[in-house]
Amino acid sequence: MKDYIYKLPTLATPVPGEDLLLYLSASKATISAVMMVEREEKQIPIYFISRTLKGSEERYMPLEKLTLPLVIASRRLRRYFQAHKITLLTDQPLQKARTATKGQLLADFLAEVPEEEENELLKWKSLEEEEKKKEDEVVWKLFTDGASSEEGSGAGITLISPEGVELTYVIRLDFENTNNTAEYEALLAGLRLARKMRARHVEANTDSQLVVKQYHGEYQTKDSSMAQYVNRVKKLAKTFKTFKLEYIPRGRNRKSDALSKLASVAFDHLAREVKVEVLTSPSITMEEVATVDNDEETWMTLIIRFLKDGKLPEGDWAARKMRVKALQYELIDRELYRRSYLGPSLKCVDNEEAKYVVREINEGICGMHSGPRTVVAKAMNAGFYWPRMYETASEDVKKCDNCQVHAPMTHRHKHPMIPVSTSWPFHKWAIDIIGPFPKGLGGVKYVVVAIDYFTKWIEARPLEKITGEQMK
The missing domain is CATH 3.30.420.10 (Ribonuclease H-like superfamily/Ribonuclease H)
Known part of the structure; x- marks a missing residue:
């Protein structure tokens, strides 16, 4: 068997649409899993996992030890589990009997399962069944x-x-x-x-x-x-x-x-x-109220359909985008939640509920009429999420009268000011020519105006012609 394993071919890459096989094996101290694909009546390995149990993992029940490699494989090979149909095979008694032994031999060899542990596995299984029966009978x-x-x-x-x-x-x-x-x-x-x-x-x-x-x-x-x-x-x-x-x-x-x-x-x-x-309210409804179901589709509808029923939107690109996007969400008690990296999951709300959350945070009893960044941070700390959170908060803040009235006022000019500095009076003049006007006494029809920058003193002189000598 070792010679056969030594001559195994290199790891293969699955083709879209192929059915994959996953072999599981577990012993007292180790677990293993091998993913394979069957081509031309031969099984070719794709990926394998083998690790040693540590700490509390050594005290797992046999079924839990057998489930652990499945959990690890599903996390590492999440794309394969979503894109392919995977058949689970193992030498332990399950609902479906094993149909192939080639991959199982490889998994058993990686886990190093000795034959003398079979009786111990059966004992653990019987103990597990007895504990379940006792749990069902307790009051x-x-x-x-x-x-x-x-x-x-x-x-x-x-x-x-x-x-x-x-x-x-x-x-x-x-x-x-x-x-x-x-x-x-x-x-x-x-x-x-x-x-x-x-x-x-x-x-x-x-x-x-x-x-x-x-x-x-x-x-x-x-x-x-x-x-x-x-x-x-x-x-x-x-x-x-x-x-x-x-x-x-x-x-x-x-x-x-x-x-x-x-x-x-x-x-x-x-x-x-x-x-x-x-x-704050009784457990019964004091008045009969006719409930109206809102069938309007929101941004959560397509995600919930995919997570609940596996339905994908039309088009390859839209379907691929939905598969990637759905990894960030999960369903808990029929409610959609967004996964969080450093905190608990965030409850997803539609646009109407999002506006209500923003109003309560910004204008509610404890509202402080802060900026959109603070409102978004408070909403996420409260456990809510929706797309375009910053844009929704900005629109609500702009519509709030108190936010506009009590907003900080800016005293800066609309246009930048250009300083004009002079050393002393009558040092710098601004000269302009006005005309031509109707001829006056002496045939003058132009006016030369000079203004001092410092004192704003004005000098004006009528001229008949505009020449260089006269401008001096």
Whole structure:
């Protein structure tokens, strides 16, 4: 096998439209990947990767070790992954069986996989499956309580993980509500928190008998707002694999009860100990509003179509430009974000939203009516992006009345001034000739005018003819 590998041909260059093969292999301490192309019933290598695992990488599960060379290859060979169809082949059990062994032998040799490690790989795989089963069966416990008084409203949440780790959460409700609505808001916030923690089995506990009875259908919901709260809770409950809501006495829910009462009065001192959030609007819609979908295409439409469905615009040049441009963007929860080199991803907004962001930064409550460069820097620090940011900010600043009124005034002349210096009076004169005029006494018809630069003294003399002798 070593002789065969020694005589391997040089690395080939893929041709557009060819299907590529990617072989993966992993051992306890090394990983490798080989990309090949099949031509004339022969497999020719294109690129290979081989590296040693370091630090925490040595403790990866077998499947994670096998995925690591795929991740590295996709980053180094991003253009190949975008322009070609790649078939993944490995000796590990996957959904698609391996159909060729030539490239796999090369990957195995680079990874130096000994045969005695196969049993260990199977053990790790079985342990991984057992851990996944245990994670699917664990139960998260949720304790919620809401409080409302004349001074304000608040909610306290305690989420306990299967390992016994308690997560405390305090919410300040900055809108009018009653004790019942505060209890529902606390329960909904707790369910949202459990969903963020990716819990699949949840046991919720609350000291509000009304909430529990209305959820189970034992009490009627005559109020429309209560009916919306019940439907909202049931909708969130369906997102979990199993959900159970039980009533507990207030004595067994003291921690959440204390947090809700403290949040309803003042919660500034709680920010150092627990996570604090302020809700400015209820979780339900008080009025039925008909939503209108905006189907107008923006600068983000083509990028979203390519990232979501792989659709390219017409024309080779436009398609190539879109592939290169899409590398700078990503979709997160169906929202388009622009990748950032030194910070978090920036949310992309359309032209109308961009104008609103600029107005809020420049003319809002904390606006300082600064220049376009400062407005653009603040918008990017706030996490927003759109094309032609500087031009949009400049146009908005020019339309702002306060920016024009309070702008710094320049006292420079429109045209540069030309200084005229004289040493003493009557040292330098400016002479001009006026005429001809109708003849006067003595036949004169011209006028010679001389002006001193220093004193502005004027001398004038009528002449009959303009000659050199007379001008002296």
